[in-house]
Amino acid sequence: MKGILLLLVGGMMAPLAAQSNDAGPAFNGLRTPVSPAFVLLGIAPTQVERPNTPADLALSVLNRSAAFTSLPRDVALEISPYWLVTHPTLTWQDDATRGVGTSLARTMTISFATAELGTSTRPITGLALGLRAAPFSGRLSDSTKAQLRRLGERLTDESKLLSALIADRQQALIHALRRELTTITTKEDSAAALERFNTANARIARLQMGTPEFKAAVDSTDRMFRDLAVIREGFVLEMAAGAAMQAPGGAADSAHLARWGAWVTAGYEGPAVSFVFVNRFLASSVDTASDAVDLGMRLLYATGRYALSAEATFRTFTERGAPPNQYRFAALVDFELQKGLWITGTFGRDYSAATPGSLIAQIGVSINVAGERIAIPVH
């Protein structure tokens, strides 16, 4: 079982009006989070438990709660209910496009976290639950489909090679099994013979998979598809919501709703032009002055070596006597000097225009050799 290390992130809990001159993170901070529970609790767990099966989930819960005798401590758990069980009839071709129902089912995640938020003299146990789903999750891009087909061809070649490497010994095993089965009269003995055959067959395959010839084929495939990313494009709509409770001293009676929020991210990703619209609502019973609604929009034009984008965000505080509405604007230019080396320019104004440092004017260099430089809606 993976251990959990929780890091408190000051930025997550900072007042919403905090300045940020970094355009990308400032806007991306409004987007639908992967795990709303972690955001609301203000933690960035370095390890998140993602159980693959119902048995894994049950084991996680039992271990973390000491068999239901205590509140689990320092838990960061994310569950995709649909993917907890196997789906043998779902091919990637079937998943290339999705209806609303299938999209909701396949993208729904539930996040749960607990953390110690107080001090040693005033301990506060935090507990949060979040839900995230995408009613629209686009369609598989043509380039991804082409890559998956090429991968399928390579895996077919690997299978043909392995099949050829084991053919003679496998046929000898099959003949031996056939002979043995003619002498067997009970189902139990037959099952035992098949079990022995399967063990020997798998052992032969493992031996051949260790040969330089086969390893070279596998390494070649892995090199070719090291950066394979399954990209979905088209219209994407993601929604998330969650709530966090705080229990001073870990006492159940003292538990109260501390923070809650909701997010909507809508976007369209085309071959060159994309847009993202974000809407975030955050509220807290501890500090109502920072209760706010954020709206934002980002437009992006990207080609192979450069990208131009503009983003604007508007923030309104919901409490009486709160600061006036704020807005922020930034234009970004990204240019790839050479593979993986980007020069980035950001220009605009931050939320509080009168504050020193609110003018955004930055030029920098960034290295990004893996993945996409420009992240657009949801993949």
Added chain:
Amino acid sequence: MPDAVVISKTEFYQVKPNTPVLLSVTIGDDQEGGTAVTLNGQLVGSGDDIKNLRIGAAGQDLRNSSISCTTTVKDVNEASNHTSVTYALREGKQPRDFTYDVTVSEAGGRAVYLAIFLLS
């Protein structure tokens, strides 16, 4: 990259005398894979999307033959490490589907399925 998970399964399938059978292979769980199919050790088909592959020539008696399928599945589904393969045999005495699944230990891992069908 961790070693591939290898699973071997053996099944019996009753054929009709002097009649070929049809084989389809479905890679499930939103993953990608490829299969090589042999009849008595000889390659008779391959691909990542095998649908109704005819095994045996017209009039060929397949009794006492064996079909071996070697399927390599690579985990490309970011949401799950489950892999599964369904082998569907048709045109025998009864249509049969044989489904196997295994979970790879980490994203990008491989699962190798060795499915043997003893024909009778």
